[in-house]
Amino acid sequence: MVKIRYIAHFSASEKQEPHYLDEHMKGTYFQARRFSHTFDRYGITSIAAIAHDLGKKSCAFVQYLKADKKIRGSVQHAIGGVIALRDILQEVQDERIIMAAAIVAGHHTGMPDLNTVFDEKIPDAPPYLKAIPELSQTEMQMIKDILKRFPGLPLGGKSDSKSSFAYKEMLMRMCFSALVDSDFLDTERYFDYGKSIKRQGKAFSIQQLDEQLQNYMLELRREAQDKEINRYRNEVYMACREAAKQPLFFRALVVPTGLGKTLASIAFALEHAKRYNKKRVIVALPLVNIIDQTARQYQKVFGKASVLEQHSQLSYTDDKGESMERARLAAENWDSFPIIVTTTVELFESLFSNRTSKVRKLHRLANSVIILDEFQKLPIHVLAPIFQALHILMEHFNVTVVLCSATPLSFKNTELVGNMGTPVEIYENRNQLFASMKRVEYSQIEKPLTVSELVARMKEHPAALCILNTRKDAFYVYREAIRQKANGQKLYHLSNRMCPDHRKKVIKQIKEDLQKEKPILVITTTVVEAGVDLDFPTVFRAMAPIDSIVQAAGRSNREGKLDKGKVFIFELIGGGMPGGMYRKGTEQTRILLNHHGTVVLHEPWIFEKYYRSLYTLGGDDLLDSYGITSLKPFSFEKASRLFQMIDQNTVSILCKNYQDEDGQIERLIRMYKEAPYLTKEWYREAQLFAVDEYVDSSFFRENQNQLEKISQGWYIWHGDYDMKTGIKDMDEGGD
Template identity: 35%
Template sequence: MFFAHSLPGESEERWQPLAEHLLQVSRLAAEFARPFGASRAAALAGLLHDLGKYNPQFLAYIRGERTGQGKGPDHSTAGARETLAAFPGGSDRLIAQLVAHAIAGHHAGLADGEGVGGLTERLKKELDPLDPAWREELGTEWMVALEQAFCPHRERARLPFQLSVLGRMIFSCLVDADFLDTEAFFKTAADLTPDRDWPRLPDINPHLTARFDAHMARKQADARPNELNGLRADILTHVRAKASLPPGLFTLNVPTGGGKTLASLGFALDHARIHGLSRIVYAIPFTSVIEQTASIFREVLGEDVVLEHHSAIDAEDGKERSSRDKMRLAMENWAAPVVVTTNVQLFESLFAARPSRCRKLHNLAGAVIVLDEAQTIPLHVLRPCVAMLDELARNYGATIVLCTATQPALGAPSRPGVRGFDGGLELSPERELAPDPEGLHRRLARVTLRRASDAMSDADLIGELAGHEQGLVIVNSRSHALSLYREAMAAGLAGLVHLSTRQTASDRQALLAEVRLRLAPQDPRPCRLIATSLVEAGVDIDFPRVWRAEAGLDQIVQAAGRCNREGRRPVADSIVTVFRPADASTPREIAGFASALAAMAGGHDDLFSPAAIAAYFEEVYWRKGEALDRDKVLSRFRESAGTLDLAYRSVAESFRLIEERMAPVIVPREEEAKAALAALAAERMPPGAAARALQRHLVQVPRPDCDRLRTNGHLSFVEGFGDQFAVLATPQFYTRETGLEWERSDELSLDGYIL
C-alpha cells in the first residue's frame, strides 16, 4: 500500500492511504470550484497532485529507509506531466495547462511557464517510474472533458489574463483542499481539533440581518433628531432598496460622515441573502480603519462571524515544504462569513504565487466585495487591480461595491475624448447606490477649505495648534509625525497624542478611544492629535480644526471628513488648512498628486464637488498614462497557438501595492500577545489562530530596518516556526506614545535568543 502521510513511531495501519487522500482532496477541490464552473479541473488537480507518491522511492522515504537523503523525492511533477499527457490537444489543452501549473506548484508555489525554474523546464526532468497501482486505485473517470461553464464572459483580447485568473483559482481550490484534508488527518491522529470551523453566510444571514436591523433601530432611537442623522437614515434606506439588483459592479458615492460603512454592510447582507452569495469581504486601505470597522461589525453581527485579517505573518521563502511543515504555516482561507481585510492583503493575494497567499482566493467567488475608499489603490498597480475586479464580477459571480467619497475613482472616461483612465470599469449610473450624490455633497458640506499662502514650519504649526485646544494635524510620513510630536511636547502643548503605524493596532485603538473621550461635546478637553494619513479613511473622529500637509484632492477630502464630522459647528468656523511643510520633504508620489490638484484647482470654486473630483482624477490618470500598469503585469500572461506562457512567479515577485517592503514585528507588551506566543511555542495553539491573536500586537517595519534589528539581536523567534513570528526583544524601543523606533537598533546590540 502507498501512503500520503505517515505518523513516525506509529503502526502503518494509522497512516493515511494515498488513494484516500487524493480522492478526498479531489472531492473538496471540486466543491470549492463549483461556483465558477471549474469543478472538473479542480477535481483533476486534487486527484493527481500527489501522484508522485506512487513511487517506491517515496514509500521508502516516509518509512525512514532513505537515510541521509534529506527531503523526499519530487512527488508533484508526475501529476502535472500525466495531466498534460492525458489532454494533448483540443479545447481542454489550455485548461490542462492550468491544472499542471497548480499541481506542480502546490508546495513551492506557482511557477512561470517559461524560463529558468519554469513549468516547461520542470516537466523535462527525469522522474522515477510510478507503480501501476495508481491507475487501479484512481480509476479512469477523471479522463473526461475539462471545459465547463468557466469564464462565461470571455474576450479574446483579455483571454490570457482571464485564464491566468482561472489557473490561480484552481490552484487556490487545490491548496486549500490539500491543507484541510492534511490538517484533519494529523489533528485526528493527535486527538486535536482543527484550527477553526466557520458557519456559512447563507445559513446565518437571516439572523445577521435581524441583528443589523435591531442595531440600526437602537442607533436611530439614541441619535439626536437633526438633519445629518435624518440624512444618514435616508441614505441607508435608499441603499438597501437596491439590494435586489443583479450581482455585478456597484458604486456608493457618499461624502464622509454620511454613514457609508453601515449602509454598505446593510446592502451587502441584503444582497447576499437575496442572491445566495457566500460571504462579505470588506477591503480597507489602512489597518487603523480595519480595527474600527471590525469592531463595529462584531458589535452589530456578533463576535463569532467576523474575521479580521491584516497581518502578513506567513512564510515568504517559497520553499517546498513537507506536509508536517505546512501545518506550521500561518495561513488564512477566508472561509468566515464576514472578512475585514486590507487592500494589500486582497490584491497582493490575487496576484500571488505562494500557496499560503493563494489559499483564500476561491472564497472570493460569489462574494460581496466592498472596497472602502477605492480611490486609494496605488497608481502603479491600478490597471491590473481594476482588471482583476472586473474579472471577479464577470466570471466569478462576485459583487463589487466601490465605496468612496470621491467617485468616479475607477470608472472609464464618462465620454469620448475625456482625459482619464482608459481601461477603467464600465460603471452604470443605474447601479449607483446613493441617492443623488450631487445633492448629498451640498447637504453634507461642513467645512471651509483654506490654503496657507506660505510654507509652514513645524514651529508655525505648533504655534497655530497652541491657539486651539482641539486640533488635528496630518502629515505625510511617520518620521515627520514623530518629530513634530516631540517638538510639540517640548513646547508644552496639553492633550498631545501621536498616531501612526509605528504603534500596534491595539495601542492605536486605545489612543483613538482616548481621543474620542477628549472630543466628547459633553465634556471637551484639550486634544491635539498629530498623525499620518491613517486617520483619514473611515476613522470616526470629529475635530473643530484640521491642518493637512499638501497631498492629492482625495486625501484632502478625507482629511476634511475629520473636521466638523457631526455638523455641530458653523461651517465658517470649521477650517481645514492645506499647507506645504517647510521642515519635511513631500514624498515623490504625493507631490505628483499635489501637482495634479494644482493643475485643475483653478477651474473649480468648490474643490469638494463631484465635478471637481472627476476633473482631478482625469488629470491624475492622464499624467500617469501607461504607468498605471508600471510593471506591465497584464501583458505578462500570454497565449499562442494553444500554448500558455503565464508569468505567475515573476508577476508575484514584482506586484506590490506598497513599494517599501515591510516585515511584521510582534510587540509582546500585553497579556494577549504573551499568552499567544507561549501557547504557540508549547504547540497548544495552531499557527493560524496565533497569527490572528497577534496581529493586533505587531508593527510593520521596513524590511532593511527589520534586518538590522535582527542582525543586532533585537528580535527573537518562536522555535520551530522559522522566521514567521519575529518578536521584539528590546522593549525600550517601544512606547505606546511614540510606537516602535526601529532607528535605534544600532544603539546597542544584544545576543538574539529563542523563545
C-alpha cells in the same frame, strides 16, 4: 492477482490505520468538486484532484514511508501526476489536461508558469516517477471519462483574445485554490480530526444575518434623535436596500463621512446576496485601524461567530476559547464565516500569488459580494491588474463589486482602467447630499509657516488636529508644541514611529478627551486620515493630494455639532514630502487650489479633473508599473513575484522597550530565544509591538548596533522607546 493498496500518509501512531491513497483521492476529489462546481464547468479541478498524488505510487515514495527517519520533501511526487497527464495528452489533445498539469505540479510548491510544466518540470523529474503512468491506468481512464463528460473550454487555441486568456488564468487560479484547500483539509482530517471539527462553526445564514441587521437598525432608529444627520443616514441606508434588488454587479456608494456607510454597505451586500445567490460578503479596507473598527461594529451586530477579522496585527492568541481557535483556522482559507473583514493587501496579493498558503482562500471569492471601502486609496501603480481581475470575477464568477468612499470622486476615470466600465451609483443624488452636508469650511493659509508659527496658530484653538506629511515633521511640530507650552491643552503625538498597540491606546485616550470636551492638540501623520472616528472643531492639514485633504476634513465636525468645522491648509517651510504619486498628487492639488481656490473642494468635478490630470502625468505605465497585464499568459510565478501593493523594501522592528501592560513583548522575546522556530502566530502577535522601517533609511543604516536580527525582515530594537513619540531617533522618512 493481488491488488496493491498505496498509501498517501502515515501516522506516527501505531493505532491509526494508514491514509490510503484511494481514500485520500476520493476525499480530495469530492471536496474539490464541492468547492468548484459553480465556476469549473469543465472538470479541470476534478482531473487535478485525481492526478495530484499519483506520484505516491512510486517505489521511492513507498520506501520513504517505510523509513524510520523521514525527511519531508526528500522524495518528489507531484510531477508523477504531471507525467501521467502528459501521457493522456499524447492521446487526447485537450487544453484542460495542460491546465490541470500545472495545478498538479504546483500543489505543494506553488503554481508554475504554464510553459515550464512540460518543457522543464518533466525533464527534471527523477527516474523513479517515469513508471507512474503504467501504475495509474485506472485513474487515467477516470480522467479520460471526465474529459468526455464535461464540456471543453470555449475559444481554445492560439486565436484566443487577451480577455479570454485573462479568464482562463483566473479559472486556473480558482481551480488551483479549490484543489490545494481540499488536499489540505482531507490530510488534516486524517492527522488531526479534532482540528477539522473545530473549523465547523455556528455562523448564521445570509438570511439570518440580514434579519439581525434589520432588527439592529430598527432599534437604532428608535433611539436616534430627530436630527438632520440621522435623516440623511436613514436615506442612505434605504437607498442601499433598494439598489440591492437590481441585477447590477458593479456598484458604488459615495456619501459624506458620518452617514453610516459601514452599515449601509453591508445592508446592500446582504440584501443583494439573498437575491442573487451570493454565499459571503468580503469587506476589504486599506488600513488596519479601519479594519479593527469595522470588524468590531459588524461583530456587535452579527456576533463573532459570523464575522472573521483578518489582518497582520490581529493576534489569535489573545483568547484561548473555541471561537478564537475557529477564527485562527478560518484565516487560512476563509471557511465557515459569511462575513470576512480583511485588508486590500491581503485580498489582492492573494489574488495574484502562486503560493499555496496564499491561494487557499481564493475559491471563496466566487459567488460573493466584495466591498472595497476607501477604494480611492488603492495604489495607482497596480490599478490596471486589480481592475482586470475584478472584471473577470464579475463576468465569470458571480461576484458583485461595490466601491465605497467618503470622497466625492468622479467615476468617469474608471473607464481609463481595464474593462471595468463605470459603476452604477447606489445613492443617485450624492452631489446634492454632499452640498447639503458641507460640515466644514476650507481656508488656505497664504504665507508658508515655520514650525513655530504653525504651533502658535494651533494654540489659538481649544481643540485642534494637525496632520503632517512625514514622521519627521510631526515629531518637530510636537517638540515645538512642548517648548511653547500649550494653553492648558493636552498634547498628543501619533505616527508610525509608534507601534500599533501604542497608537491604539493613544487614539482611545484622544477619543475620551474629545468626548469630555477637554482642550487638546493632536499632532500626527496620515495614520488618522481614514477610518479613525475623531471629531475636532478645527483641523490643520499640510498641503497634500486632494483626496488626503478631504479625508482630513472628515475628522472635523464629523457629527455635525457645529455650524461649520474649520480646515486650514498650509505649507510648512522646510517640510518633508513623500515621493512618487503622493508628491505628484500634491503638486497637482497645489495648482488646482491656486487656480480655483478652496471652495472647489466641495465640488465633485474637481476630483475628475484632478485624477485625469494625475493619470495623464503618470505616463503609459502609471496604472501597471510592474507590467502585470503585459506578461505572457499563464505566467503565474512571474506575476506572483512582481505584484506588490506596497513597497516590500521594509523590515519590522520589535520594540523591546515599549511598556506593554501584560509582558507580551518579554514573552515573545523569550519564545524567540528558546523555541526551535517561530510560528505564524508569533509573527502576528509581534506585529502589534513592531514598527516598520525602510532598509535604505539613515535610521536603519546608522543604528545597526541597537538592532538584533531575528529572521529575514525582522529585528529587535534595543534602543530607547518614548511613550509619547515612539522609537527615538527615527526622525526621517514618511508614513
